[in-house]
Amino acid sequence: MLRLFDSVHGDVRDLELRDPSRVSIYVCGPTVYGLPHLGHGRYTLIWDVARRWFTFRGYEVHFVSNITDVDDKIITRAQEEGRTEADIAALCEQQWWDAMDALGVLRPDENPHATGYIEAMVSLIDDFVTRDVGYATSDGIYFDVSNVPDYGLLAGQPLESLRAGARVEANDEKRSPLDFALWKFAKPGEPRWPAPFGEGRPGWHTECVVMSLELLGDGFDLHVGGFDLKFPHHENERAQAVAAGHDFAHHWTHSGWVMVGEEKMSKSLGNFTSLTDLLAQTDPRAYRLLVLRSHYRSPIDVTPETIADAERALERLDALARRFSLPELAIGTPLRSSDFTWDGLAAALFEGVALVLDDDLNTPLAVAQLFEAVSAANAAADRGDDHLARQLAQGLNVLFGALGLPLRRTNHEIDPESGQLAAQRDRARAEKDWGAADRLRGELESRGWIVEDGATGTVLRRA
Numbered sequence: 461m462l463r464l465f466d467s468v469h470g471d472v473r474d475l476e477l478r479d480p481s482r483v484s485i486y487v488c489g490p491t492v493y494g495l496p497h498l499g500h501g502r503y504t505l506i507w508d509v510a511r512r513w514f515t516f517r518g519y520e521v522h523f524v525s526n527i528t529d530v531d532d533k534i535i536t537r538a539q540e541e542g543r544t545e546a547d548i549a550a551l552c553e554q555q556w557w558d559a560m561d562a563l564g565v566l567r568p569d570e571n572p573h574a575t576g577y578i579e580a581m582v583s584l585i586d587d588f589v590t591r592d593v594g595y596a597t598s599d600g601i602y603f604d605v606s607n608v609p610d611y612g613l614l615a616g617q618p619l620e621s622l623r624a625g626a627r628v629e630a631n632d633e634k635r636s637p638l639d640f641a642l643w644k645f646a647k648p649g650e651p652r653w654p655a656p657f658g659e660g661r662p663g664w665h666t667e668c669v670v671m672s673l674e675l676l677g678d679g680f681d682l683h684v685g686g687f688d689l690k691f692p693h694h695e696n697e698r699a700q701a702v703a704a705g706h707d708f709a710h711h712w713t714h715s716g717w718v719m720v721g722e723e724k725m726s727k728s729l730g731n732f733t734s735l736t737d738l739l740a741q742t743d744p745r746a747y748r749l750l751v752l753r754s755h756y757r758s759p760i761d762v763t764p765e766t767i768a769d770a771e772r773a774l775e776r777l778d779a780l781a782r783r784f785s786l787p788e789l790a791i792g793t794p795l796r797s798s799d800f801t802w803d804g805l806a807a808a809l810f811e812g813v814a815l816v817l818d819d820d821l822n823t824p825l826a827v828a829q830l831f832e833a834v835s836a837a838n839a840a841a842d843r844g845d846d847h848l849a850r851q852l853a854q855g856l857n858v859l860f861g862a863l864g865l866p867l868r869r870t871n872h873e874i875d876p877e878s879g880q881l882a883a884q885r886d887r888a889r890a891e892k893d894w895g896a897a898d899r900l901r902g903e904l905e906s907r908g909w910i911v912e913d914g915a916t917g918t919v920l921r922r923a
């Protein structure tokens with residue numbers, strides 16, 4: 461049984477799944493108007509690790525994450541640069557995927573774009589307007605939160621106290637300062653879609669409701685995002701789902717901030733202005749290890765020092781891979797524990813790690829156990845206990861791979877394209893399409909890889 465912190469109840473509890481063998485997850489994705497930042501890297505890594513771990517444990521994971529490609533910030537940048545909104549969104553989305561591929565974050569199973577769901581959003585908003593749950597002001601259509609009796613569930617505050625604390629805005633046409641925009645009427649030169657209540661574009665909070673319910677269905681298991689999304693974004697998503705009569709996400713979980721300590725940043729060299737910048741300067745596995753070393757709900761400090769420390773730790777892992785000639789696992793698809801044999805100490809290590817990861821994804825405890833096992837494997841080899849040492853080393857290789865952090869014997873990174881080709885080859889083999897598998901092997905070999913068939917699929921190494 462998997463356990464996770466539940467933001468509504470404020471405690472760690474069993475993840476009660478709609479279907480006991482499947483986990484459906486919706487992650488609020490990026491608004492594509494600039495380079496991805498370190499916070500984007502952190503939350504995508506956290507949920508990538510969760511997804512990989514759930515798969516490793518035998519669950520089928522259905523993972524959906526959106527792209528917000530219509531937004532005020534995109535419009536502002538397009539106007540500043542004299543380009544179209546679609547241009548800016550396409551450019552920034554490419555930068556996003558480049559960073560995700562470099563980080564080893566798996567692509568979502570489905571990746572809906574807001575602009576692809578405008579019609580469904582219009583119909584939801586129209587229903588709200590018809591029922592007076594939504595109402596017009598001079599600049600758009602707003603959602604009247606007083607229609608949702610338990611509004612404030614995610615904020616952890618009742619409606620009355622939220623209302624008392626709310627900032628009174630310039631727009632005094634709103635019935636309550638907590639009411640939020642469902643639809644923004646188009647100003648001259650702004651992108652617009654037709655709607656019975658007036659041309660314009662959707663507000664940010666509506667797209668995820670429509671897309672998550674469409675792709676994952678009512679009562680999906682887990683809705684996640686960074687802490688900053690809990691209120692008002694997730695509160696407002698939920699309010700719309702409730703008002704529309706839907707059974708929305710059954711669990712909500714939020715992840716912590718990235719600290720960069722402004723002062724420290726300005727004084728030291730080589731700081732990271734964006735995720736893209738960080739990835740250009742460092743081994744991308746270092747950021748994953750840094751993220752794994754903290755609990756997902758705690759803040760992390762990303763500085764040249766913490767990254768360098770993670771890189772030194774990685775060097776210990778790669779030294780283990782060299783010492784035991786461990787195969788370099790392809791991680792383009794998540795590993796499954798059932799594809800490996802677990803004997804003796806490897807089985808004990810797996811059990812220990814599973815105990816803490818199943819319980820609210822306690823990656824720092826898991827990583828600590830794994831590094832202790834690295835020391836134990838080296839010590840066993842030093843005293844000539846090769847069987848024991850090898851058992852541990854092989855278990856470590858698989859368990860790090862399960863977290864999306866492959867050990868490398870060489871300095872040769874498996875580039876994202878080669879990783880994709882290896883994943884394609886695994887799919888072709890699974891479908892017994894031997895012609896395609898051979899062609900993909902040829903392509904990989906022409907990229908300088910030695911292609912081997914490992915227990916879980918294609919293994920790439922350099923000659």
Ligand SMILES: [Zn+2]
Nearest residue numbers: 488668693697
């Ligand atoms: Zn969302």
